[in-house]
Amino acid sequence: MTSTARMRPARPADCRLSDLVDVFSLVSVGVDPASTVVQGVSVASDDVLPGELFVAVPGARTHGAAHARAAVEAGAVAVVTDAAGRDVLGDLAGRVPVLLTDEPRAVAGLLAAHVLDHPARRLRTVGVTGTNGKTTTTYFVDAALRAAHATTAVLGTVELRIGADAIESPRTTVEAPVLQNVLALALERGATAVAMEVSSHALALHRVAGTVFDVVGFTNLQRDHLDFHGDMEGYFRDKARLFAPGQARRGVVVVDDEWGRRLAAQAQIPVESVATHVDDPAAADADWAVVTADVGLDGVGSSFTLRGPDGREHVASSPLPGLVNVSNAALAIVLAHAAGVALDVAIAAVGTAHAIPGRMERVIERAPGRPLGIVDYAHTPDALVLALGAVRPITPGRLVIVLGSDGDRDRGKRPIMGQIAARLADVVVVTDENPRSEEPSSIRAAILDGVREVRPGLTDVHEVEPRAQAVRHGVALAGEGDTVIVTGKGHEPTQEIAGVFHRYNDRDVLLAAQAEGLADAAPADAAPDRLPGRLPDPTPDGAGRASRPGDGGDE
Numbered sequence: 001m002t003s004t005a006r007m008r009p010a011r012p013a014d015c016r017l018s019d020l021v022d023v024f025s026l027v028s029v030g031v032d033p034a035s036t037v038v039q040g041v042s043v044a045s046d047d048v049l050p051g052e053l054f055v056a057v058p059g060a061r062t063h064g065a066a067h068a069r070a071a072v073e074a075g076a077v078a079v080v081t082d083a084a085g086r087d088v089l090g091d092l093a094g095r096v097p098v099l100l101t102d103e104p105r106a107v108a109g110l111l112a113a114h115v116l117d118h119p120a121r122r123l124r125t126v127g128v129t130g131t132n133g134k135t136t137t138t139y140f141v142d143a144a145l146r147a148a149h150a151t152t153a154v155l156g157t158v159e160l161r162i163g164a165d166a167i168e169s170p171r172t173t174v175e176a177p178v179l180q181n182v183l184a185l186a187l188e189r190g191a192t193a194v195a196m197e198v199s200s201h202a203l204a205l206h207r208v209a210g211t212v213f214d215v216v217g218f219t220n221l222q223r224d225h226l227d228f229h230g231d232m233e234g235y236f237r238d239k240a241r242l243f244a245p246g247q248a249r250r251g252v253v254v255v256d257d258e259w260g261r262r263l264a265a266q267a268q269i270p271v272e273s274v275a276t277h278v279d280d281p282a283a284a285d286a287d288w289a290v291v292t293a294d295v296g297l298d299g300v301g302s303s304f305t306l307r308g309p310d311g312r313e314h315v316a317s318s319p320l321p322g323l324v325n326v327s328n329a330a331l332a333i334v335l336a337h338a339a340g341v342a343l344d345v346a347i348a349a350v351g352t353a354h355a356i357p358g359r360m361e362r363v364i365e366r367a368p369g370r371p372l373g374i375v376d377y378a379h380t381p382d383a384l385v386l387a388l389g390a391v392r393p394i395t396p397g398r399l400v401i402v403l404g405s406d407g408d409r410d411r412g413k414r415p416i417m418g419q420i421a422a423r424l425a426d427v428v429v430v431t432d433e434n435p436r437s438e439e440p441s442s443i444r445a446a447i448l449d450g451v452r453e454v455r456p457g458l459t460d461v462h463e464v465e466p467r468a469q470a471v472r473h474g475v476a477l478a479g480e481g482d483t484v485i486v487t488g489k490g491h492e493p494t495q496e497i498a499g500v501f502h503r504y505n506d507r508d509v510l511l512a513a514q515a516e517g518l519a520d521a522a523p524a525d526a527a528p529d530r531l532p533g534r535l536p537d538p539t540p541d542g543a544g545r546a547s548r549p550g551d552g553g554d555e
């Protein structure tokens with residue numbers, strides 16, 4: 001099941017519309033709201049259920065008011081919108097109550113929380129924001145919460161999970177009324193604690209309005225989503241909204257970067273700081289600090305020592321490889337502790353947390369004649385550096401990366417991703433990620449521009465599409481001792497091409513490639529630059545064009 005429609009409490013709410021008018025100072029311009037009862041809230045006409053209130057918000061593509069008629073036909077009993085929306089409603093105000101507010105988007109979550117009797121108040125809630133590490137940290141926090149609560153919920157990019165039941169998540173942080181529905185459903189199912197990811201989009205678009213978190217965490221701020229936030233200052237401002245009294249009671253901030261230090265200094269809620277880089281001067285002033293870290297060479301995890309505010313040192317561990325996961329684990333331990341989990345319980349639970357889909361996920365285990373195959377969600381330059389840095393020490397042979405970059409998103413990072421791949425991996429297979437409305441070949445070309453800056457001759461560089469073929473190609477090029485890391489899509493169940501979502505998952509494709517025995521099909525010593533099927537070289541000296549196996553019919 002992929003729809004959030006079923007993520008609603010079984011017992012519908014029962015709230016008088018006139019209460020909402022009073023509490024939120026709504027201005028009634030349609031049918032008298034006095035006798036209307038509201039059973040839920042929705043901002044999407046195709047998601048609305050009979051008896052619900054439809055909140056018509058102005059959007060980037062359309063005004064929700066243009067879809068209010070469809071919402072009413074689906075059973076919506078009233079409409080909340082703004083003045084611009086009212087102009088679009090036409091004669092609808094003669095059929096149902098219509099209520100005006102200046103900022104319907106800001107009020108949607110508050111309305112839903114009120115209608116559902118504030119589910120977040122009856123749950124222990126932890127929210128995690130930051131450019132990278134939200135998913136990982138949230139799962140680590142969930143592991144710790146599960147050690148102290150019989151039933152928990154975990155909400156984010158990968159899934160919306162309550163206890164053992166999960167559905168695919170449409171986005172990192174769902175729309176405000178959906179979140180309130182999920183929290184109410186979690187309560188109904190006996191959950192007592194929730195860990196969730198809070199994206200910067202969610203903060204800018206009020207998706208967590210109606211939830212005051214018990215504890216919120218910040219991982220880091222790195223270049224991403226500048227298409228939406230404009231610049232790093234705007235991105236930071238949106239993230240910082242989570243650390244405000246109306247949104248959270250207390251915070252835990254990783255102060256490894258300048259943004260974390262600024263956030264810890266300016267937050268208007270009590271904040272505990274965590275320094276996770278050993279020997280970082282910031283550690284001296286931090287409440288919590290990682291003072292030793294041993295990144296195990298087995299590639300499975302790391303152990304570290306966490307110094308607490310009282311000066312005591314605690315031996316802890318991360319079940320995922322790389323220093324970034326020491327950072328995520330340290331943050332998760334402090335978050336869970338701040339949320340009421342005993343420190344030793346949190347440390348033990350985080351250290352044994354299960355694999356997280358698409359996060360440094362070991363899909364093919366290294367074995368005689370077989371490479372290690374990993375799927376990782378790294379899709380920003382910094383994340384890519386860290387992911388490759390974590391994999392290099394556990395790769396006795398060659399490191400093969402299969403990567404692309406998203407369409408309709410930050411274009412500036414494409415050549416940077418190419419440079420990093422060329423610098424830190426031995427073999428680079430450039431392919432498509434989610435091209436969306438863009439021409440896929442132009443995205444690949446931008447990545448290859450970056451690759452070319454590091455490797456002008458494009459040695460061991462391949463351009464392969466479609467993505468599944470690229471993954472197979474990467475596996476075919478790798479042998480015993482090598483590692484194939486497929487980055488960028490992680491757990492994602494689909495690939496978006498020209499507005500169509502195709503079922504696609506890197507893990508499944510990687511497993512299938514291994515099963516198909518493609519590794520055996522390639523000569524054991526097949527160096528990529530010796531594969532047939534290279535395109536004509538564009539440069540006079542014959543350098544600068546990636547090999548394209550698909551075109552050459554060698555596969």
Ligand SMILES: CC(=O)N[C@H]1[C@@H](OP(=O)(O)OP(=O)(O)OC[C@H]2O[C@@H](n3ccc(=O)[nH]c3=O)[C@H](O)[C@@H]2O)O[C@H](CO)[C@@H](O)[C@@H]1O[C@H](C)C(=O)N[C@@H](C)C(=O)N[C@H](CCC(=O)O)C(=O)O
Pocket residue numbers: 043044045046057058059060061062063064065067170171172173174175199200201202205
């Ligand atoms: C910037 C952003 O998040 N936009 C999302 C938002 O767009 P919008 O509010 O501008 O909506 P719109 O399409 O103009 O429609 C306006 C209103 O009319 C409603 N409507 C529209 C059409 C219709 O038939 N019926 C209807 O009721 C919509 O539900 C909406 O309430 O609401 C739309 C409908 O739900 C989403 O499709 C759209 O997601 C866009 C496509 C998106 O990609 N969002 C991403 C960037 C996002 O939110 N990402 C973050 C994580 C990022 C990260 O950290 O990696 C996330 O939290 O997932």
Ligand SMILES: Nc1ncnc2c1ncn2[C@@H]1O[C@H](COP(=O)(O)OP(=O)(O)OP(=O)(O)O)[C@@H](O)[C@H]1O
Pocket residue numbers: 130131132133134135136137157172197199219220324325327328358359360376377378379382383384386387
């Ligand atoms: N603390 C961290 N600092 C930097 N990079 C990290 C960190 N944790 C994880 N990463 C890298 O970023 C990738 C994404 O990790 P994760 O999914 O946990 O982050 P996220 O914030 O949920 O990402 P998104 O918002 O894009 O879903 C990982 O695959 C890993 O390579």
